[in-house]
Amino acid sequence: MPTIIAGIFWHFIGAASAASFYAPIGKVKKWSWETTWAVAGCFSWIFLPIGVSLLLLPHFRGFYGSIDSGVLLRVALFGAMWGVGNVGYGLTMRYLGMALGIGVAIGVTLIVGTLTPPLIHGEAGMLFQTKGGLLTVFGLLVALGGVGVVSYAGHQKEVKLSGSREPGEFNLVKGLLLATLCGIFSSGFSFAIDAAKPMEAAALALGVNKLYAALPSYVFIMGGGAIINMAYCFIRLACVKSISLREDLAQSGGTLVKNACMAATGGIMWYLQFFFYAWGASHFPVQLTYVSWMLHMSFYVLCGALVGLALGEWSGVGKRPIVILWIGIIIIVLAANLAKLGLTAAG
Numbered sequence: 001m002p003t004i005i006a007g008i009f010w011h012f013i014g015a016a017s018a019a020s021f022y023a024p025i026g027k028v029k030k031w032s033w034e035t036t037w038a039v040a041g042c043f044s045w046i047f048l049p050i051g052v053s054l055l056l057l058p059h060f061r062g063f064y065g066s067i068d069s070g071v072l073l074r075v076a077l078f079g080a081m082w083g084v085g086n087v088g089y090g091l092t093m094r095y096l097g098m099a100l101g102i103g104v105a106i107g108v109t110l111i112v113g114t115l116t117p118p119l120i121h122g123e124a125g126m127l128f129q130t131k132g133g134l135l136t137v138f139g140l141l142v143a144l145g146g147v148g149v150v151s152y153a154g155h156q157k158e159v160k161l162s163g164s165r166e167p168g169e170f171n172l173v174k175g176l177l178l179a180t181l182c183g184i185f186s187s188g189f190s191f192a193i194d195a196a197k198p199m200e201a202a203a204l205a206l207g208v209n210k211l212y213a214a215l216p217s218y219v220f221i222m223g224g225g226a227i228i229n230m231a232y233c234f235i236r237l238a239c240v241k242s243i244s245l246r247e248d249l250a251q252s253g254g255t256l257v258k259n260a261c262m263a264a265t266g267g268i269m270w271y272l273q274f275f276f277y278a279w280g281a282s283h284f285p286v287q288l289t290y291v292s293w294m295l296h297m298s299f300y301v302l303c304g305a306l307v308g309l310a311l312g313e314w315s316g317v318g319k320r321p322i323v324i325l326w327i328g329i330i331i332i333v334l335a336a337n338l339a340k341l342g343l344t345a346a347g
Contacts, residue, residue, distance in 0.1 A: 004343045007283025008295060008336060014276030015299030019307045021269035024262045030251050032243035034233040036263050041233075043267030045226035049218040052275075056208050057216060063206070064219070067199055072220055074195045079224025081188030085109070086225060087232045088182035092175060101179055103151020106297055107144055108183025113190030114140055114294040120194075126287060132345035136291050139338030143298035146335055149328030150301050156321040157314060190293045192221040193281075214278040222271075273300075284343055291339050302332045 028036045057063045064072065085105075092101035115137075118127055127133040196217035203213040237245045249256070273296075281292040305325055308314060314322055 003283045004340055007280045007292075007343075008340055009280075010276045010283070011280035011292060011295040012299050012303070014273040014280065015296055016303040016307075017269045017276065018273035018296075018300050019303035021266045021273070023266075023307070023311070024269070025266035027262045028259045030255055031248045031259050031263075032237065032245075034236050034243060035245055035248040036259070038230055038233040039260060039263040040267035040270065041226055041229050043264045044270040045222040045229070045267075048268065048271040049215070049222045052212075053216045053219050056203070056212055058206060063202065063216065067202060071195065071198050075192050075199070075217060075220040076224035078188045078192035078195055079221040080228050081185050081224075082192065082221075083188075083225035083228025085182050085185030085188060086229060088178060088185060092179040092182050101175060103147060103154065103301075104176060104179035105183040105186065106301060107147050107151075108180050109186040109190075110144055110147060110183075110294060110297045111140070112184055113187035113297070114290055116187065117190065117194040118290050123287065130345075132285075132288065132342045135342030135345060136288060136294075136339055137342075139291075139335045139342060140294050142338055143294055143332055143335035146328050146331030147298060147301045149331055150305050150325060151328075153305075153321050153325035153328055156324065157317045160317040160321060189221065189225070190290075192224070193217070193293075194290075196221065210282045211279050214281065215275065218274060222274075288343055291343060295336060295339060298332045298335055302329055305329055 025036055025040060053063075054060050089102065089105060092105050115127070118124070127137055193214070196214070199217040199220075200213045203216050204210065208216075234245075237243055251259070277292060277296055280295070281289050284291060305328070309322075309325075314325070
């Protein structure tokens, strides 16, 4: 029981970091979003995964050279799949608004990213015929409901603050289609973690601590996603006339240093979500590691709501949206407790 509670705790810490990473990025001034995202991405998807792996592995090149090339390719491709989903979030917000767009996308990735790996491995019986499996599946459904309630509260907040019912380009059909595709592609990170199990086993065989054994796989998971995200940013910087990398880098020295520090801080916080994800997953029974994705995504929504409240983003929206928000938060906490019961029963 203490081990499982510790795992849930670390997932919460990782999700809190994920929910907060945009705060320092929001302080970047006089840079285009593309330049900011690329600088943050250098830290989150390239420097930190490689740097951490260099510290953990006695022979960096030898380790990756010992892994079957098919495994490395699958892991990188699933990482690229996640990268496509990551880029797609902007379009879902364009047609559904931020709360509904992200809410639908996260709801889809919550289900797809959690259930697909065990189903692919032929573990449907474990999911639906054991006490632990049934409790965790029920927790998953409750978490999905909580995400829906929080997203609805967020939509009500947007309506109150904007004074209109929908964003200017609101298109329900197009938005739902894009959000669904975004959620499916974003599940690529979960698929990549699952495909990287041989890399985790190889790290354990080298004596890497169980808490850190999954981290070397991030070089290829995040590397695959980095290719997509960086390509998107630099293509836009090259093709969109209203933004320019040259103009961004022509700012004063003080602005450049401050912006670089803020973007780097955001990138580090983004990476830390999956650093602690690995810690959390290492505490769970092997047959139920898929629960980690459910906890991470639902806690991400929960922490995002709490961060929004702490930053005053809900000021002036009235009582009703905030009451709905707290109901959603309570539902997600209930889902986490159901997951804990399922993990305990299985362990």
